[in-house]
Amino acid sequence: MELSRKHMEVFNSFFLVYVKVIIFLSCFNLLGLATSSPVVGGNDTDRQALLQFKAKITGYRLKVMESWNSSIHFCQWRGVTCGRKHRRVTKLELQHLKLSGSLSPYVGNMSFLRELSLVGNRFYNKIPQEIGRLRRLQILDLTNNSISGEIPSNLSACSKAYSSLSVRNNDLRGSIPPSFGNLSSLEELRLESNGLTGIIPEALGRLTNLSFFMVAENAISGIFPTAMFNLSNILAIDIGGNKIQGTLHFDLEITMPNLEFFSIWGNQISGQIPIALCNASSLDILQLNNNRLTGNVPSLEKLDKLSELQLGANALGRGREGDLNFFCTLVNNTKLLNLYVGVNNFGGALPKCISNFSSTLLHLSIYQNKISGRILDRIGNLIKLEILDASQNQLSGPIPFDIGRHQKLQRFFFDNNFLSGTIPYSIGNLTMLIEVNLAFNNLQGSIPSSIGHCQNLLAMSLSHNNLSGPIPPQAFELPSLSIFLDLKSNYLTGGLPLTVEKLKNLGAFRVSRNRLSGLLPNNLGSCVRLEALFLEGNLFEGPIPSSLSSLRGLVALDVSDNNLSGEVPEFLVSFGALKYLNLSFNDFDGVIPSEGVFKNKSATFVEGNNNLCGGIPELHLSRCNSKTSSDTSLKLKVAIIVVILGVTLVFSCLLILWFRKKKEQPTTTCAENSILQLSYQSILRATDGFSIQNLLGSGSFGSVYKGILEESGAIIAVKVLNLLNRGASRSFLAECEALRNIRHRNLVKVLTAISGVDYRGNDFKALVYEFMEYGSLEEWLHQSINRNESGIMRNLSFFQRVNVAIDVAYALEYLHHHCETTIIHCDLKPSNILLDQEMVGHISDFGLAKILSSDRLNYSTNQSSSIGLRGTIGYAPPE
Structure with a gap:
């Protein structure tokens, strides 16, 4: 009996070993990988696998792996970490080295590998199926590469290993494998910025350890699985930028007490914002923008940790008073930085409680709504604002002088409203301004010279107002202006200040439809980066300055409806980038060229210049008479000769008279003035x-x-x-x-x-x-x-x-x-x-x-x- 008992124990031991071997081999057979690639035993297995990995890398960046040679043990190679006990590779980390090539299937032979991180390289082709045999692998991070193909479904075969799987910013196609629902240890699943399609599998609702689920910027459709709202460990959900439909139901019971990041932006989700979502008191970022949400916004009072709220581009609000009452539920939030509610249906006046917002607020965007009333004087309390965008509303009244308190303001947009009064001189205090747009209002008075203090300004539009008076030279003393300066459709008078030469980096300059007069400044040619120059509808006179020949990057030039004269400059022919030229309704004369932009009827406009001739037939100008031209040329030559002879004769007479007077007058007579030749x-x-x-x-x-x-x-x-x-x-x-x-x-x-x-x-x-x-x-x-x-x-x-x-x-x-x-x-x-x-x-x-x-x-x-x-x-x- 005693011997039998010992035999039985030995038999049981062998049997358990046998069962484990069978299970292990079954795992390989199920994966279809038992014979897919060579397997080498011992420590040399990892070395050979690493050399095969290196062999797939191409290009000049191969030299960063010079240490991968036989002179040192492979455990000392760059990016390789081995375990102390078995001296087997446990980590392969080669981040941000710009390595290029495909992933070797031999990586599946490093059976002790726990972490594979190749972030920020240029690997392409598919993820090898052989990675699925790495049953100890816990972290797989292939972020920011060019990997294509589908996600191998066998990555979930040994389901208890993975804690983090990230392949974001690649070129993956296909759908999310439902088998990922078996990765019971998975904490982080990041698949953003690929080309994934299909639906989000319902099976993912079983991932009770999941903390981060990020699949933004794909082409995923269907409805977000309700079961995923029961994942109590979830910290972040980002499904933005997809084609997901459905609603966020009011009776949806959100059991996510730790949720900090919730983003569904850029989908097709409809219905109202559920009150349950507004009870997620740990929320830091809430992005519901660019969907089809309707109705009023519920109280956000419990979201006292919120730093960013994105509600823009929906159909929220009813276009009437009280739509913005939810603003007042945010006044106790001391962490709010960004508030975006633009492109909705919000109506009524701005609530006074906005002046009680935390001074930490950086971005306030309410554009393209139906908000009316005046701009609150106390909006100046938000002294840390960097972006204030209230364009395309129905706001009226003046711009508060208090606006000058926003000394950190970078973008100031109030265009397309009904604002009146003058532009406050305090705008000069906004020295950090990058862009300002006050176009399409009823602003009056002059442009304040204090605008010259805004030395960081890249773009400014004051068009379509009732501004008058001369353009202050300080408006042109802004060398930072590089995008555009738009002053069109006002009542500005005087000439273009000579300081226009300081706009050397300006891309587009528009002063159309004003009452500007005088000559075009010769130094306008100093604006060498101009691509668009619009001067039409003014009272400019004289010729087009020859200095404009330096504006070789011009794409559009419009000087129509002025009093310009002289010949059409020949240098316009050489402007290869010029696609639009309008010289209409001036007093230009002479021959119109037929090359360059002038040979394109749809790009050149010269009507209303009665003394022009020639050009392509499509311009319908009179034919230039060669006899007339030669007669005119002869007359001009004769006139020049006569003038020269006349001037010489007069000058000779003056000299004779001068010498006579010098003889007659005493030395004490007054000295002759020096002559300054001016025209x-x-x-x-x-x-x-x-x-x-x-x-x-x-x-x-x-x-x-x-x-x-x-x-x-x-x-x-x-x-x-x-x-x-x-x-x-x-x-x-x-x-x-x-x-x-x-x-x-x-x-x-x-x-x-x-x-x-x-x-x-x-x-x-x-x-x-x-x-x-x-x-x-x-x-x-x-x-x-x-x-x-x-x-x-x-x-x-x-x-x-x-x-x-x-x-x-x-x-x-x-x-x-x-x-x-x-x-x-x-x-x-x-x-x-x-x-x-x-x-x-x-x-x-x-x-x-x-x-x-x-x-x-x-x-x-x-x-x-x-x-x-x-x-x-x-x-x-x-x-």
Whole structure:
């Protein structure tokens, strides 16, 4: 009996071993892998498997595995970890090495492998079936590769091993294997960003240890399994970006006390938001956006740990007052960072409780709803806001001045509302602004110059408002502007500021449909990265500047509906990227090219220019007459020769007269003024098209403008005669006669005189003087006008007043007694006494001066500027 008992124990031991072997072999047979690849016994098995793994890797990155050679034990190879007892490979970790190739099936021979991590490489082809035989494998992470094919269903054969399975960001196809429901130890299943289809298997509801279920950005359809809401250990569910349908039922009992992340964005889920979901008090992120949810949003009071709430792009709300009451259930949440409710049906006014939101709020997006009323003044309490988007609503009233408190604001969008009033000057406090869009409102007033403080601005749109006045130069002193600057459809006046040259990185510039005038600045060509330039519907005149030839990246150019003239620039032919060119309704003349963009009828528009000819037949322009062209060319040549001969003759006569006078006059006569060669065009550019912001003053016969010469940068004063006023021409001649041979420290120096025609063919006469920095004496003496631009009072001390009086006396003494011919000013008053930067007085405006004959007793009307009374009639300055 004793021997039998021992025999029985031995037999039982052998039997148990036999059963285990049979089960082990059965596992391989079930997988169909017993003979699928070579199996080598002993420690050499892992070494050979690793070498086969290396053999599948291709490309230059192979050198990162140089340590994989026979000089050292394979357990010391890069990325390889072995167990201490058996010296078998337990981990293979080769993350972010840009390795390229396919996965070797020999990896299935490393039977002690517990972790296989190849994150961030370029492996392609399928996941080998042989990985299914790794019964000890706990972590498989193939994230961020290019692996294709289907997920092998046999990965679940040895079901108690896996704790983490991640193959996100690959090119997998097919469906999620239902056999994954057998992975009872699985804690993390991450399959995001692939091309998976089919449904989410109901069997996954059996994974009681599952904490993370992430299958976002696939093409999965069907209904989310109800059983998965019973997984009490779940922390995160992300099924966003799929085609999942159905509803989140109100009676759905969510038994997920630890749920922190719940995302169903970008699906086709309908119905209302269940109250049960709003009881998940551990929620940190809730993303329900881009679905078909309807109804009101329930109270979110219990979600006091919520940092992000995404409800946008649904059909929530009923378009009436009270839709946003759920905002007030969030005021006690001190962790809320992002709140997105845009693209819904929310109506009514913004609740006042919004000003009680935690100051931690970074993003507030309520765009494209039916929200009405005014912007709350106390919205400035949200001082950490980085994004404020309320565009496409029905908001009215002014933009609160308090907006300047949002000094961390980066994106400020209130376009497509009914806002009125002015743009607050405090917008200049938003120095972190990247984008601002206030288009399609009823804003009035001028663009605040403080916008120049927003030195991080990439894009700005103020289009389709009622803004007026000149564009402040500071708006163009933003070298950061690189996306677009859109000021179209307003009532802006004046010219384009010369500071436009600082927009060197700007991609699109739109000032269409305003009242801008003058010449196009030559330095507009400095904006070398422009792709879209829209200037149509203004009053610009003159030619297209040749400097625009540097804008070789232009895709669209529209200068239609202006007063531009001259020939169509030939350089537009070479603009290979140009796809849209509109020159319509201007005064261009000459031959239109037939190459480049001009050979595309659908891309070129030239109608309304009656003097253009040629071009492709589809443009329907008149044919250019070669005889007429040659006649015109001949006439032009003759005219040029005549002009040159005439100028030479006049210049010769002047030289002869000058030499005669030099012989006749003593050495004490006044020195000749140096001649500054200027034209109407250069004066027009210098004064920015005679813009109102450069206007210094107006008188009986004309206006005086400040100008900056392009060539030298010198500042000048330009007196432009209004030739429609009676006596203006005589005033011009008198002033030229009076100033041509005089020079004194206390007389305003005339630099040159211009007499010609403007671009419209009208007579043009102007005098160019040196610029007096401190204006007229009248501005310093009278309280009503003696403030500078900053509002600071100007005051003259007693000694300064005495000095100015002495300066004037010196000038008069010179005019009366020391000039070749005595000059009587006839209009001496404080407004005609100008002060330079050293507060030295200068007499100006000799338009009414008398020039006496040498005997100082008789004078004729030919020696004076006008006939009859002279000076400011009915007024004698008390000074």
